[in-house]
Amino acid sequence: MKYILETPIKGILGAQKYKTIIHWRNGILISDEPEKLGGRDLGPDPYTLLLSSLVACTLATLKMYIDQKQMDISEIEIEANIYYKIESGETVAYIDRSVRIGSPIDPETNQKLLLVAENCPISRTLKGNINISTSVIK
Structure with missing residues (x-):
């Protein structure tokens, strides 16, 4: 591993x-x-740290894409928050994330940037299967 x-x-x-x-x-x-x-x-707090990871990763991933495509975007702002709902007897976490682009962009570029944001590594980790192995060390 x-x-x-x-x-x-x-x-x-x-x-x-x-x-x-x-x-x-x-x-x-x-x-x-x-x-x-x-x-x-x-x-x-732990929730703030979790959401900070998502925000930081999303911003870094978008910046890499913007630089690679040589886009004229000077600023990006992302907000994220989390809440829980009970669905079919189970607690389900929902994260709302919003992206604000500081420069005017066309709808096609907007959609592409949203797709890039959705695919940042932390987004994929949070959306995927996570297995946590815990052990006690003496």
């Missing part, structure tokens, strides 16, 4: 309720829950 990341993401939860220190290849970031859930809101 070949991992995507050279170094795994490592999170450490200490004495402060919900404050998590996440180590990544170039440093650390803090994740925390909002105050209304008992945290101190010192960093993004």
Whole structure:
């Protein structure tokens, strides 16, 4: 098996309720829950981190395509949010993502950019089958 990341993401939860220190290849970031859930809101919560991955990947993928096609698009803005619905007795997650292009584009280009956004690697991962294997290390 070949991992995507050279170094795994490592999170450490200490004495402060919900404050998590996440180590990544170039440093650390803090994740925390909002105050209304008992945290101190010192960093993004897990849902914010998940949606941030989708937004960042979508933007990078669109930028690569725009650069490759030498399009004159100066700015792209993406918003994303998540909600749950009960369908046939099961909880189903829905993510709404909107893309705003800062330059006027024709309908054909608009459709192509939407298709590129839908196919960014994180979109494909979230839409595909995900298997999570968890083990306890002593």
